[in-house]
Amino acid sequence: MSMWWMLLVPILAQAETVATDEKVVGVFYYSPIFGHVHQSAVRISPSLTTIQCSHPVKVIESSKVSAGPEWAYVQVADHRGFVLREFLAENRPDCFQGKYPKFFDAFNLDLSDLYYWGRLGDQYIQGETRVK
C-alpha cells in the first residue's frame, strides 16, 4: 500500500518523452512577398497570422504533429501552424519590398490587401519545365 507512488513512474516518464520529443530543425526565411501561417496543413485553411518576405520562421519537428511532405510545422512569434515548404529559404531572400522599399511603401497596402496577397501564394499551382 505504501508503494502507491510507483504507479506514477510510467506517467512521469511518458510526460518527459512528450516534452522532449520536439526539436527545432532550423530557422528559415519566408520567401514570397506575403503569406500566412495556416491553422492546418491545407492551402485554404484559416490564417493564424500574416507574414511577409524575409520573416524568420522556426521549423519544428514533433512526433505529435504530422505536416506531410508539402508542409512544414512552424513557429512564428506565439503562433504555431503550417506553411508550404517551397516558401522557406535557408538564406535571407531578395524581397521585392526590401529591394524597392520607398516605392513599395507608397502603396499603403491595407489589411485586406495583405490578407489576399498572402492567400494568393498558397493558391497558385507553380511549376517550371526542366532544363533540356
Add this chain to the structure above:
Amino acid sequence: MKWLLITMIYFSGAQAQTEKLQEEKELEVVDFSSIKKVLQQDGLDEAAKKKETEVKILKRVQVKVEAQRYLYPTESELFGFVSEYWLVKNAQLLSWDFEKPDYGLERNFGATMESLGFYQKRYKILLVNTPSLVRTALPGDGEVILLLSVPFIRSLDLSKLEISLILLEDYVRLEQGYFKKAVSTEKLAKLAGTNFQGGKPDVGLVEELLRNYSRQVNERGYNFQQQFEVTKKMDAFLKSNPELWNAYYRLIGKIDKFVKSNTQYKDYVKLYPSPEMQLKWLSPEEKVH
C-alpha cells in the same frame, strides 16, 4: 559688493587664461616632426591613409545604397508586381480563394510544355471560381501567370489534356507580347528602373496599369489578327504531335459549339475572336487553298 564681483570675474578669467597657456605649452613641447618619422617607421601613417580611403569608399557605397532605396522597379519586375496586385485587388470578383479540384496540372501542363520543347519556363496557374473570367494570362517577373475558370472547365467537361492546351494557347498569346503592348503606358516606359530620390514615387504609374489590366481582361481582349497569329503558332507547335494537334482541333470545336449555345459565355468571342475562325485557320482544306 560691486568691487567684490568685479574682482571674482577678473580672477576666474585670469585662471582660464592660465589653463589655455598651459595647453599651448604642452603642444609646444610635442615635436611633431620627430613623431612623424616614428609614425612613418611604424607604418601608421600608411594605415591612416588607408583608413581614409576606406572611409571614402564606404561613404560612396552608403550614398549609392541610399539612392537605390528610391528606385522604381524594372519593367519586368513592375509587371510581376502589378499582375499580383491586380489579382489581390480583384480577389472577390475573381473568387480564386477556394478549394480547388485536383486536375493534376502540376504534372500534366509541365509535361505538355516539355513535349513541345518549352524548356526552363516558369509558370503559375490560378484557377478561378467564376464564369465571368474564362481565361487569361498575365505577365510575371520572368514567369507567366495563367488564369482559368473552373465553372468553364466543368461546363465543357474538359480533360486534363484539353486544360493543358488552353493554358498553352494563353501562354503562347502572352509570349507574343500582345498583353504587355495593350496595357503599357508612357509612364511605364519613362519611369521603370529610374530613380525618384528627392521626390515621391508616382503611384499613378501602377494605378493606370491596373485600369488597363481590367480593360484588357474584361473588355478589350484580342483582335482577329492576333488570334490568327496565335492559332498559327499553335498549329506549328503541335504539328509534330498529331495526337496533340487533333486534341487541340477538337477542343476549339468544343469551345465554338459551347459559346454559341451558352448565353453566359456570349462575351467570350468578343475577347477571343473567334473559335469558328480558328477552326478555319487550322483546317487542312484551308491550308491547301
